[in-house]
Amino acid sequence: MKNALLIYPEYPDTFWSFKYALKFIHRKAALPPLGLLTVASMLPADWELTLVDLNVEKLDDKLIRRADYVLISAMNVQRKSTLEVISRCKAMSKKIIAGGPLFTTDFADFGDVDYLVLNEAELTLPEFLMDLAQGCPKHLYTTKEFADISQTPVPKWSLINMNNYATIGRKVRTKTRDQVINELETIHKSGWRKEIFFVDDNFIGNKPKLKTDILPAVIGWQSQYVTQHSFNTQVSIELADEQELMKLMTEAGFDKVFIGIETPDLESLRECNKFKNENRDLLSSVNTLQKAGLEVTGGFIVGFDHDPSSIFDSQVEFIQRSGIVTAMVGLLTALPDTKLYHRLRQENRILNQSSGDNTDLTMNFVPKMKSEELVKGYMKILVSIYSPKAYYARIKTFLREYRKTRRKSSPMGFHYMLALFKSFFYLGFWSRSRLQYWNLFFWTLFNRPALFKNSITFTIYGFHFRKIIKLNQKQLESVQA
Numbered sequence: 001m002k003n004a005l006l007i008y009p010e011y012p013d014t015f016w017s018f019k020y021a022l023k024f025i026h027r028k029a030a031l032p033p034l035g036l037l038t039v040a041s042m043l044p045a046d047w048e049l050t051l052v053d054l055n056v057e058k059l060d061d062k063l064i065r066r067a068d069y070v071l072i073s074a075m076n077v078q079r080k081s082t083l084e085v086i087s088r089c090k091a092m093s094k095k096i097i098a099g100g101p102l103f104t105t106d107f108a109d110f111g112d113v114d115y116l117v118l119n120e121a122e123l124t125l126p127e128f129l130m131d132l133a134q135g136c137p138k139h140l141y142t143t144k145e146f147a148d149i150s151q152t153p154v155p156k157w158s159l160i161n162m163n164n165y166a167t168i169g170r171k172v173r174t175k176t177r178d179q180v181i182n183e184l185e186t187i188h189k190s191g192w193r194k195e196i197f198f199v200d201d202n203f204i205g206n207k208p209k210l211k212t213d214i215l216p217a218v219i220g221w222q223s224q225y226v227t228q229h230s231f232n233t234q235v236s237i238e239l240a241d242e243q244e245l246m247k248l249m250t251e252a253g254f255d256k257v258f259i260g261i262e263t264p265d266l267e268s269l270r271e272c273n274k275f276k277n278e279n280r281d282l283l284s285s286v287n288t289l290q291k292a293g294l295e296v297t298g299g300f301i302v303g304f305d306h307d308p309s310s311i312f313d314s315q316v317e318f319i320q321r322s323g324i325v326t327a328m329v330g331l332l333t334a335l336p337d338t339k340l341y342h343r344l345r346q347e348n349r350i351l352n353q354s355s356g357d358n359t360d361l362t363m364n365f366v367p368k369m370k371s372e373e374l375v376k377g378y379m380k381i382l383v384s385i386y387s388p389k390a391y392y393a394r395i396k397t398f399l400r401e402y403r404k405t406r407r408k409s410s411p412m413g414f415h416y417m418l419a420l421f422k423s424f425f426y427l428g429f430w431s432r433s434r435l436q437y438w439n440l441f442f443w444t445l446f447n448r449p450a451l452f453k454n455s456i457t458f459t460i461y462g463f464h465f466r467k468i469i470k471l472n473q474k475q476l477e478s479v480q481a
Contacts, residue, residue, distance in 0.1 A: 002047045005067035006040060006159070008033035009074045009081035010054040013468060015328050015359050018166070021464035024419040027166040028056035034169040034199060035100060036073045037155035039121050044129065051159040054081060064092050072113075073100035076335065076356025086112050097128075105336035106353070107140065116140045122147035150176050154186050162192050167232065169197040177217045184221060188229070195256075198233035203257075204245060211245060218252040232256040236276050239294075240285035246292040250405040257289065260299040264318040267306035273339075286322045290398065293405040295454075298324040301358070302378055303332030305368045312377035316384045323397035325458050329381050330358030331374070334365045361472055379469075379476060386465045388433030392440050395458045399448045420456055427459055 011017050018030045033053055040049055050067075052059050064070065070089045074082045079102060089096055090112050097115045104118040115137055117128045124141040131137045152175070162168060168187055187196060204210060222228045231254040239246060239257065261282060262274050269277050286296050300319065302311055319327045333354045334341040344350050349366040367374055384390060427437045437459055444455040 002044070002068045003066055004043060004047050004049050004069045004071055005063050006036050006049060006051040006071045006073075007059065007085055008036050008051070008053045008055065009072065009078040009085055011078060012080070012357055012360070013471060014077070014357050015330075015465060015468055018461070018464055020467045021460045022166055024422045024460045024463075025166065025415045026418065027415075028164045029053065030166050031169050031197060032160050032162070032165050033073065034155060035121075036071070037157065037159060038152065039071065039073065039099070039125065040156035040159055041153035042121060042125050049156070049159060053160065053164075054085070056161075056164040059085070059088070061088075061092070064089055064094060067094055070094050070096050072096060072098045072103075074098075074102040075100065076102050076105070076354060078102065079353075079356060086110070099124075102356070104142075109353075114139070116142075118142045120145065120147040122149075122152055150179060152179075154183050157186065157190055162190060167195045167197050168192050169199045177213050180214055181217055181221050184218070184229070188225070193227055193229070195230045195232055198231060201234055202236050203233040204235050204239050204242070207242065207245060211248060215245075215248040215252045219248070222253055229253050230255050232258075234258045234260075237261065237280065237282065237285050238276050240288040243292075246289070246294065250293040255293060255405065256295045256297060258297045258299065259286075259289075261286075261318075261324075262299065262301045263304065263307070263311070264314050265304070265307060265311055268304035268311070271304050271306050272301070283318070283322055286324060287401055290323060290401045291403050293403050295398070295402060296322075296324050297326040298322070298328065300327060300329040300381075301332050302329070302381070303363065303367050303369070303374055307369060309369070309373070309377075312380050315381050319381075319385050320390060320394055320397075323394060323401050325391075325395050325398050326461060327385055328359075329378070329385070331361070331363055331378055332367070333358045333363065359468070359472070361476055375476065379472065382465075382469050382472070386462065386469055388436045388462070391462050391465075392433070392436040392459075395440060395455060396443065398458075399444060399451050399455060402451065402454070404450055404454075416453065419460060423456055423459055427463060431463075 013019055016030075022028065022030065033051070036051065040051065043049065050063060052063065072082060072085060082102060086096060095114045096112070097117060098110065098113045099117045099121060103110060103113070103116055107116050107118060110116070115128060116139060117124050118140070119142050123143045123145055128137060128141045184196070231252065233254065235257045237259050260274070261277065262272055263269055264282060266278065286298070289296050298319070300315055302315065315329065333356075334344050334350060335354050335356070341350065344365045350364065351366060352364050354364045355362055361375055361378070363371065363374075385394070423437075428434050428441070431437065440455060440459065444452050448455070
């Protein structure tokens with residue numbers, strides 16, 4: 001029997017971490033390490049597995065000493081924590097097996113890793129395990145093929161404490177209906193009753209299959225339970241053109257979608273090949289989705305070569321008018337092995353590695369706009385849209401537009417009630433924005449009482465975003481000094 005220690009490195013404090021918001025509901029991380037949990041299900045049945053997510057717990061040296069192998073999966077934004085983990089494990093002479101986006105794009109930077117199992121684990125991991133069993137494992141395993149996701153096993157949820165997380169995720173590419181229902185049933189039987197995130201770059205990529213197969217099955221599955229799950233996923237803006245699909249998604253339990261809107265500037269949209277966002281009224285599309293019962297979380301980027309000097313004001317105006325409360329704005333970054341990276345390298349504009357965090361005020365290439373002007377404009381956007389006055393006004397815009405779908409949802413549980421009382425204390429009494437907080441509080445009770453939970457959740461998100469912005473401002477001031 002082999003003892004394997006699976007480690008998921010820590011994320012830095014970013015907009016995406018929701019670190020300060022999670023404290024209100026006594027959760028430690030937004031999402032579990034879904035990829036690593038899936039890999040765990042592919043390992044030999046006789047291996048003893050232990051998983052440590054550094055976003056929710058510390059790594060004890062005793063666990064490292066016990067391990068025959070240490071498995072690490074990470075994304076680019078986790079690079080710093082990953083290097084620290086590798087250093088600790090190598091100091092104890094442990095064999096390291098690594099995979100995931102960070103290692104796949106930058107494998108040459110990780111010479112201390114014994115075995116690099118890259119790309120599609122469904123294809124490369126079995127080959128590695130076979131070689132390992134025969135005593136002849138290679139250093140590098142890679143493939144250009146795509147795995148048949150219908151053969152991917154259910155993640156090994158037993159390795160984590162689900163109570164540490166705010167949302168549980170499940171992977172989708174073109175899985176079968178039975179796989180989807182089986183994974184959802186596994187999550188439900190574990191006791192999870194909260195939000196589930198469908199991990200997919202574009203959930204609506206296969207519309208016919210969704211309409212005729214997947215979504216009707218999920219609707220049927222949900223109907224057997226008194227309390228139904230809510231779902232969240234990523235989609236393209238063209239979902240706004242699909243009335244039937246929007247209706248099916250909300251009936252199935254989807255109430256939130258992330259959309260990469262990127263920019264309201266047409267030339268910059270063309271530059272980043274966001275063709276689906278061209279030739280449409282983006283504000284109208286967002287409004288359509290929110291009226292259909294789908295809260296839109298939007299991704300926005302500045303730093304394109306075609307961005308005019310007015311882009312910062314344009315982004316602020318668009319975000320405010322859209323009613324997109326959670327607007328994730330970042331600086332453009334050139335990730336390894338992307339078209340953008342290759343183009344900029346040919347133009348001799350690459351400066352260094354990307355941190356993977358597009359909100360940390362760093363850029364790994366030379367932009368067309370002056371760097372100082374770009375960073376200053378970026379901070380102007382963040383300060384503008386997350387100032388209490390603008391932010392609370394945007395919440396009201398959303399609450400006016402959003403039409404909540406009627407379905408069997410759970411009442412406010414203990415953690416949400418605790419979050420409510422914490423919001424009274426931190427936001428209603430001690431915060432400088434307490435007047436805006438109470439104004440929104442009573443406005444919601446009198447005008448949109450059914451959305452009271454959404455309203456309070458947004459106030460807590462705002463608390464997190466302002467914390468991150470203050471950290472960014474301090475970082476910028478220290479650099480300028």
